[in-house]
Amino acid sequence: MKLVSVKDAVGMVLAHDMTQIIPGKSKDAAFRKGHIITSKDVPQLLSMGKDHIYIFELKSNHLHENDAAMRMATAAGNGIVLSEPKEGKVDLLSSYDGLVKVNHRALHAINEEIEVMFATIHTNQAVVAGKMIGGTRIIPLTIPESRIEKVEKICKENYPLIEVKPFKSMKAGIIITGTEVYEGRIQDGFGPVLSKKFTEANCASMKPIFVRDDAEMIAESIQVLLHEGAEIIVISGGMSVDPDDVTPVGIKKAGASIVSYGAPILPGAMFLLSYIEDVPVLGLPGCVMYNKRSIFDLVFQRILAGEKLTRQDITSLGHGGICLRCENCIFPNCSFGKGGLY
Ligand SMILES: Nc1nc2c(c(=O)[nH]1)N[C@H]1C(S)=C(S)[C@@H](COP(=O)(O)OP(=O)(O)OC[C@H]3O[C@@H](n4cnc5c(N)ncnc54)[C@H](O)[C@@H]3O)O[C@H]1N2
Ligand code: MOO
Numbered sequence: 001m002k003l004v005s006v007k008d009a010v011g012m013v014l015a016h017d018m019t020q021i022i023p024g025k026s027k028d029a030a031f032r033k034g035h036i037i038t039s040k041d042v043p044q045l046l047s048m049g050k051d052h053i054y055i056f057e058l059k060s061n062h063l064h065e066n067d068a069a070m071r072m073a074t075a076a077g078n079g080i081v082l083s084e085p086k087e088g089k090v091d092l093l094s095s096y097d098g099l100v101k102v103n104h105r106a107l108h109a110i111n112e113e114i115e116v117m118f119a120t121i122h123t124n125q126a127v128v129a130g131k132m133i134g135g136t137r138i139i140p141l142t143i144p145e146s147r148i149e150k151v152e153k154i155c156k157e158n159y160p161l162i163e164v165k166p167f168k169s170m171k172a173g174i175i176i177t178g179t180e181v182y183e184g185r186i187q188d189g190f191g192p193v194l195s196k197k198f199t200e201a202n203c204a205s206m207k208p209i210f211v212r213d214d215a216e217m218i219a220e221s222i223q224v225l226l227h228e229g230a231e232i233i234v235i236s237g238g239m240s241v242d243p244d245d246v247t248p249v250g251i252k253k254a255g256a257s258i259v260s261y262g263a264p265i266l267p268g269a270m271f272l273l274s275y276i277e278d279v280p281v282l283g284l285p286g287c288v289m290y291n292k293r294s295i296f297d298l299v300f301q302r303i304l305a306g307e308k309l310t311r312q313d314i315t316s317l318g319h320g321g322i323c324l325r326c327e328n329c330i331f332p333n334c335s336f337g338k339g340g341l342y
Helices: 041-047 065-076 104-112 145-157 190-200 215-227 247-253 295-304 311-318
Strands: 002-005 018-022 026-031 052-055 062-064 080-082 090-094 098-102 116-120 125-127 132-138 142-144 162-166 171-176 232-236 257-261 272-276 279-284
Touching (some): 062 065, 062 145, 065 080, 065 090, 065 132, 065 145, 080 162, 104 116, 116 145, 132 162, 171 190, 171 215, 190 295, 232 247, 232 295, 247 272, 257 311
Parallel strands (some): 171 232
Antiparallel strands (some): 002 052, 018 026, 090 132, 098 125, 098 162, 116 132, 272 279
């Protein structure tokens, strides 16, 4: 790279993008890397405060910022679309609706390398197609290629560094417990909440089954739904400490393997996760009906992304496990549920 006076630069090739900021209006590259400077550009460059500029002259075994960023972004993972390099930075965008997974230990290892940076959104965040999920660049204008090779090696050894797992559609079975609901003393408020969540996730809800607070009835209903092809089963209510709270007993009676009863999430402490073979069977406490977002939304998006959750997946959710109950809920673009393992 060579430094020349702008007035002498006509006909030369610009070494990097040049950003113009007009306060309150715009921040964009007024000139792009590779641009051949004309006499018309000189007054604008001077008005941007550029009396001198860098002209391209790359040392051997060095990469230009655009090429370095592109190589790091390309090595990162799958389910991702890359932007064109702009001002030396490459953005990573989600290719489809899905769940973002970030290997944050590997991400940290990359950022420990000198003169490179890689930033992402949190792991376990649901995104729509086209959403920005990360960005990368080098700090100087050029970098020894060996540094980028090191980043590529970290990506390869920990592949994927970042990925989007596509959401699938599932057939959902719903069991509504509560003798007070079964006998018509109160109207069911849980079924509509769950059906809405399933519909929003492109899942087909089966006709809800209503049962008393009766473990045997709950176990039988689980078997009926499995027989009818349910791919996920949720059982509402009866999850805490009252004598009539028998849902966990019913789930066990149905032969489920319990992954976790209890979760470090509010709302959702009394949640139960279990599986019958590969079918997730979820015991949902009353708070799932009452709150806009809860443990259910966190676990459901992981299941939709094809994950089979372990006890550690649940126990690691305490960090970020508090829903702030904002008046204008912006979930999933908030801290709720963004802890956990990668
Ligand atoms: N002494 C304690 N009380 C509570 C505890 C506790 O640990 N100790 N835990 C609290 C937490 S946390 C939650 S969450 C709820 C758990 O509730 P349950 O899942 O046991 O829910 P139920 O007792 O079955 O019902 C609670 C409430 O909601 C009404 N309900 C239930 N299902 C329906 C439905 N389908 N439609 C309309 N309304 C429904 C039910 O009638 C009760 O009023 O417990 C805390 N309490
Ligand atoms: O802790 Mo409960 O299961 O949130 O309301």
